[in-house]
Amino acid sequence: xxxADVQLHQRARAVAVAAxxxxxxxxxxxxxxxxxxxxxxxxxxxxxxxxxxxWGAALVACWLAVAAMALSRMPLRxxxxxxxxxxxxxxxxALWRAxxxxxxxxxxxxxxSRVSLGPGFWLTAAAAYVAVFAATAWLEAGPLxxxxxxxxxxxxxxxxxxxxxxxxxxxxxxxxxxxxxVRQLAVHLGYVGASVAVGLVFxxxxxxxxxxxxxxxxxxxxxxxxxxxxxxxxxxxxLYPVLTGLSRSVELFAALGxxxxxxxxxxxxxxxxxxxxxxxNTHAAxxxxxxxxxxxxTGIGMxxxxxxxxxxxxxxxxxxxxxxxxxxxQSTAGAIIAGLVGGGGLGTFVFLGASETASDLMLLGVVPxxxxxxxxxxxxxxxxGALSPWKxxx
Amino acid sequence: xxxxxxxxxxxxxxxxxDGLDLTIPTGELTVLLGPSGAGKTTxxxxxxxxxxxxxGSILVDGVDIATLDPVALRxxxxxVIQNVGxxxxxxxxxxxxxxxxxxxxxxxxxxxRVDEMLEMxxxxxxxxxxxxxxxLSGGEAQRVGVARALAADxxxxxxxxxxxxxxxLTRERLQREMRHLQAKLRKTVVFVTHDIDEAVLLADRIAxxxxxxxxxxxxxxxxxxxxxxxxxxxxxxxxxxxxVIIRHCLADVTLKPLPHDAGGLPRVDAGVSLxxxxxxxxxxxxxxxxxxxxxxxxxxxxxxxxxxxxxREDGRARA
Amino acid sequence: MRGREDTRRVVARWTGIAxxxxxxxxxxxxxxxxxxxxxxxxxxxxxxxxxxKPLSALVLEQVWLATAASVLALALGSALGTLALxxxxxxxxxxxxxxxxxxxxxxxxxxxxxxxxxxGYGPEPVVIALTLYGVLPIALNVIAGxxxxxPEVRDAAAGIGMGRAQRLLRVEIPLAMPVILGGVKNVxxxxxxxxxxxxxxxxxxxxxxxxxxxxxxxxAFILEGALPAIALALLADRLLTVxxxxxxx
Numbered sequence: 034x035x036x037a038d039v040q041l042h043q044r045a046r047a048v049a050v051a052a053x054x055x056x057x058x059x060x061x062x063x064x065x066x067x068x069x070x071x072x073x074x075x076x077x078x079x080x081x082x083x084x085x086x087x088w089g090a091a092l093v094a095c096w097l098a099v100a101a102m103a104l105s106r107m108p109l110r111x112x113x114x115x116x117x118x119x120x121x122x123x124x125x126x127a128l129w130r131a132x133x134x135x136x137x138x139x140x141x142x143x144x145x146s147r148v149s150l151g152p153g154f155w156l157t158a159a160a161a162y163v164a165v166f167a168a169t170a171w172l173e174a175g176p177l178x179x180x181x182x183x184x185x186x187x188x189x190x191x192x193x194x195x196x197x198x199x200x201x202x203x204x205x206x207x208x209x210x211x212x213x214x215v216r217q218l219a220v221h222l223g224y225v226g227a228s229v230a231v232g233l234v235f236x237x238x239x240x241x242x243x244x245x246x247x248x249x250x251x252x253x254x255x256x257x258x259x260x261x262x263x264x265x266x267x268x269x270x271x272l273y274p275v276l277t278g279l280s281r282s283v284e285l286f287a288a289l290g291x292x293x294x295x296x297x298x299x300x301x302x303x304x305x306x307x308x309x310x311x312x313x314n315t316h317a318a319x320x321x322x323x324x325x326x327x328x329x330x331t332g333i334g335m336x337x338x339x340x341x342x343x344x345x346x347x348x349x350x351x352x353x354x355x356x357x358x359x360x361x362x363q364s365t366a367g368a369i370i371a372g373l374v375g376g377g378g379l380g381t382f383v384f385l386g387a388s389e390t391a392s393d394l395m396l397l398g399v400v401p402x403x404x405x406x407x408x409x410x411x412x413x414x415x416x417x418g419a420l421s422p423w424k425x426x427x
Numbered sequence: 428x429x430x431x432x433x434x435x436x437x438x439x440x441x442x443x444x445d446g447l448d449l450t451i452p453t454g455e456l457t458v459l460l461g462p463s464g465a466g467k468t469t470x471x472x473x474x475x476x477x478x479x480x481x482x483g484s485i486l487v488d489g490v491d492i493a494t495l496d497p498v499a500l501r502x503x504x505x506x507v508i509q510n511v512g513x514x515x516x517x518x519x520x521x522x523x524x525x526x527x528x529x530x531x532x533x534x535x536x537x538x539x540r541v542d543e544m545l546e547m548x549x550x551x552x553x554x555x556x557x558x559x560x561x562x563l564s565g566g567e568a569q570r571v572g573v574a575r576a577l578a579a580d581x582x583x584x585x586x587x588x589x590x591x592x593x594x595x596l597t598r599e600r601l602q603r604e605m606r607h608l609q610a611k612l613r614k615t616v617v618f619v620t621h622d623i624d625e626a627v628l629l630a631d632r633i634a635x636x637x638x639x640x641x642x643x644x645x646x647x648x649x650x651x652x653x654x655x656x657x658x659x660x661x662x663x664x665x666x667x668x669x670x671v672i673i674r675h676c677l678a679d680v681t682l683k684p685l686p687h688d689a690g691g692l693p694r695v696d697a698g699v700s701l702x703x704x705x706x707x708x709x710x711x712x713x714x715x716x717x718x719x720x721x722x723x724x725x726x727x728x729x730x731x732x733x734x735x736x737x738x739r740e741d742g743r744a745r746a
Numbered sequence: 747m748r749g750r751e752d753t754r755r756v757v758a759r760w761t762g763i764a765x766x767x768x769x770x771x772x773x774x775x776x777x778x779x780x781x782x783x784x785x786x787x788x789x790x791x792x793x794x795x796x797x798x799k800p801l802s803a804l805v806l807e808q809v810w811l812a813t814a815a816s817v818l819a820l821a822l823g824s825a826l827g828t829l830a831l832x833x834x835x836x837x838x839x840x841x842x843x844x845x846x847x848x849x850x851x852x853x854x855x856x857x858x859x860x861x862x863x864x865x866g867y868g869p870e871p872v873v874i875a876l877t878l879y880g881v882l883p884i885a886l887n888v889i890a891g892x893x894x895x896x897p898e899v900r901d902a903a904a905g906i907g908m909g910r911a912q913r914l915l916r917v918e919i920p921l922a923m924p925v926i927l928g929g930v931k932n933v934x935x936x937x938x939x940x941x942x943x944x945x946x947x948x949x950x951x952x953x954x955x956x957x958x959x960x961x962x963x964x965x966a967f968i969l970e971g972a973l974p975a976i977a978l979a980l981l982a983d984r985l986l987t988v989x990x991x992x993x994x995x
Contacts, residue, residue: 044837051838075863152864166841262983263976264939270956270972274788274965294960329512331477332585333526333575334502343525347516366853373855373946374960380853387859387946399856406851423516423559 041170046103048167049116053100056123056160060092065153066131068138071145072202073391081127081153088130092157095123099164113171114181120164121185124157128201129192135200149202149393161185202393203400210382210397218401220296221378224368225361225405227300232307232360237353239308240315250316257309265302265370272298299371299378306367307360314356318349351421358413365406372398428453429474429583429615434483436469436639443469445639446483453488453582456609456616458626461636462662467619470636471585474617475501487583502526505576505584505614509591511568513560519545519571520556526579544574549604566597573605577612586618590625602628623663627670635659647671648737672701672737677718680736682726685717692717697725701736704728759984766981773974774805780970788965796955796967805974807950811869811941812982815876816934822877823884823933824926830885831892839889846882854879854936855943862947872944872951879940880933887929891922931986938982942975952978 065081082089135148172178243250277293291297372380386394429451436444444466459467472478476497542552548570643655651667654660697720715729784794829835861871945953952975959967
């Protein structure tokens with residue numbers, strides 16, 4: 034182990050302790066759970082520690098244990114595994130017991146009452162993320178580290194699947210809207226899929242064009258940059274008269290359901306945004322290939338097609354994938370706007386919730402959006418890594 | 428044999444190559460030498476049609492290459508460049524296998540050939556075969572570049588300042604190995620450099636270029652003894668003679684017979700070059716050296732031997 | 747050659763900026779004239795100007811929301827970035843980088859909506875959401891910019907006897923400026939754009955007439971909000987697309 038490693042481990046120590054302090058504070062702040070008599074009542078807040086009783090004490094104990102381990106002289110491997118598992122257990126524990134608390138509260142305050150996860154819970158989740166991030170720095174990269182990193186997600190999934198949290202506000206909203214949720218999730222994914230597919234086709238085509246003819250580069254990226262800058266809502270607004278006119282004058286469009294609002298402007302706008310990151314990365318990937326490599330490929334007798342297939346494409350693919358990743362995350366978050374202009378998707382719940390000030394309903398839309406975006410981000414990062422074994426590992 | 432006839436390449440107003448006539452004999456290593464901007468690299472890149480000449484033609488074994496498919500042409504020539512140009516996403520094995528794979532060799536033949544090539548350039552296939560280019564030193568990368576160029580056993584090898592980007596010690600080793608390799612393989616090599624020592628060490632013949640034109644094309648010894656013009660003698664400078672003697676080793680020259688009292692003389696192996704032997708004379712302040720061949724005294728080397736061998740060499744070049 | 751090319755680029759840039767600024771100011775101040783344009787674009791409507799508020803007020807609200815959030819994000823973000831590069835804060839550098847990419851997964855408008863139960867309707871949730879959203883990109887660019895200063899330049903600065911603070915102020919920050927400014931530009935442009943969404947939480951801004959237009963099927967209201975919103979966003983983008991003189995060419 035060299036000095037840089039030791040320094041890295043020392044630094045992870047400070048981060049883990051800070052995360053523990055944040056976690057303990059999150060358990061103790063007086064807005065861990067929000068108790069409402071009806072779903073749109075403002076409600077009263079209580080701290081996680083007080084609401085969860087003995088388990089609340091256990092939650093605080095988890096964070097103390099993480100801090101103690103961080104400062105201890107335990108072997109790195111044991112320390113890393115134990116601290117990340119315990120920190121990861123904290124939000125799982127909080128969620129599970131909050132479910133039990135919600136059921137008890139419903140018995141006492143009536144069926145209309147709600148228990149919502151408050152900032153204290155979300156801070157607990159954030160603290161767990163930070164603590165696991167720090168503690169896994171004590172482990173070597175490999176299957177063990179991956180397992181302990183993703184164990185908390187498995188825990189959350191298990192708690193959700195067990196039905197133990199069905200009394201919590203967001204789960205109640207889900208139960209009330211289960212059919213609509215599945216439908217809107219599908220619509221949302223449809224927006225993401227369609228816009229990213231369009232983005233891929235145009236992005237790669239334009240990126241290639243810009244790389245092959247430098248004279249076209251300013252024009253391509255000038256236009257894409259302008260599209261990128263136009264505000265979403267104003268973009269949809271500009272399309273409104275255009276698409277309305279199209280659906281009135283062309284029967285095919287009308288039959289397809291193209292209107293000034295609805296799915297059509299959302300797909301157009303999200304596609305326009307998705308082109309830029311993919312085009313930029315395609316261009317950058319091809320431009321960054323060492324000219325000597327291309328020269329050598331030509332010199333040993335590769336034709337243009339073969340050179341592209343054997344040398345340029347494999348070298349560019351990971352970078353293009355990184356652009357695809359940005360586009361995916363951007364579209365997943367951006368598709369929320371469909372809920373505002375009658376296009377459906379998960380945004381429906383967010384804007385409905387916003388108009389009723391029903392946080393749980395908003396969360397029913399936001400949490401899956403963030404979850405999907407994270408999934409896309411991590412998934413594609415892993416693929417990028419797997420496709421470029423020749424690079425320095427990050 | 429590569430015949431270059433009236434080759435001209437212009438870029439805008441600039442004539443990079445200007446009516447060049449040059450014949451490169453089969454099985455020899457010809458160095459294109461000259462100051463930067465002389466057009467050496469352009470000539471080289473015309474031979475594998477990475478550059479299309481403005482006028483003139485190039486014939487390989489009597490066939491005008493303009494009539495051949497450039498891609499097929501390039502596969503029949505090895506190509507090594509200064510920046511190596513290894514494919515960063517392929518392992519060393521995959522890099523070396525690139526041309527045989529394109530030629531459709533079967534798997535087993537490729538695997539055997541790749542290992543053979545790596546061993547030939549002094550890289551252990553076990554150790555280096557699965558490494559990626561970023562894990563190699565400059566010298567190692569260049570060896571892989573040479574192995575890749577030779578993998579399909581092309582009769583012609585084009586090399587563009589192949590050792591220009593490595594450190595001096597590694598460069599010297601690579602040059603020496605190149606010399607042994609060429610002695611064994613006898614390829615038709617066209618080698619571009621601006622380094623006089625490298626040219627003198629490696630070349631069977633040197634084609635000295637300036638401003639896209641050929642100034643002189645001859646053996647290094649002949650360039651030294653009979654420079655065609657002022658530019659040639661100025662380019663090589665006063666001490667070309669001192670440089671040329673690196674090409675010959677003690678085993679090649681006629682030594683003086685052993686005297687009776689040879690025991691006191693400094694000893695030197697017959698494998699060393701005349702230049703090293705001369706350095707030995709000067710360094711040890713000796714009048715003569717005892718040359719050892721296979722551990723036995725073979726004769727005596729002194730200044731007279733050196734002078735004698737050089738005039739003899741000259742005679743051979745003239746013939 | 748180089749000089750003429752340069753001049754042409756500068757002229758093009760400032761022509762664009764002047765045109766965008768002129769258009770914005772004209773739309774904002776000459777309500778009658780703008781109404782005539784909207785009337786020409788959407789002849790079938792019965793009203794052309796959003797009745798609740800004059801455009802000048804909406805533009806001001808939009809600019810105010812974006813400016814407040816940008817200034818706060820800049821202050822907090824550069825503080826965070828600098829902290830993550832110095833002393834004790836170095837421990838948190840990797841964390842900031844990791845969270846920085848994560849934060850982009852939360853839609854801005856969702857963050858605004860979620861803040862409403864805490865802050866109530868109005869400009870507060872917009873300013874807070876946009877600030878939170880902008881802090882990490884600024885911090886990331888400060889880190890990337892300063893870490894991107896070539897080590898030999900750092901060495902040279904130390905070698906001629908500059909102290910730590912002097913090095914940071916006179917060498918590292920100036921050299922990091924293009925990267926930092928790139929981050930500032932992104933954040934400001936995102937804020938100017940996203941302020942349009944403030945209408946969702948009743949913060950005002952140019953989203954108001956757009957949403958009203960969707961609601962009433964009135965093309966003119968939509969365009970009244972959309973055109974100045976686009977002009978403002980492009981103006982911010984053009985104005986902040988700058989390269990220091992030593993980096994040009």
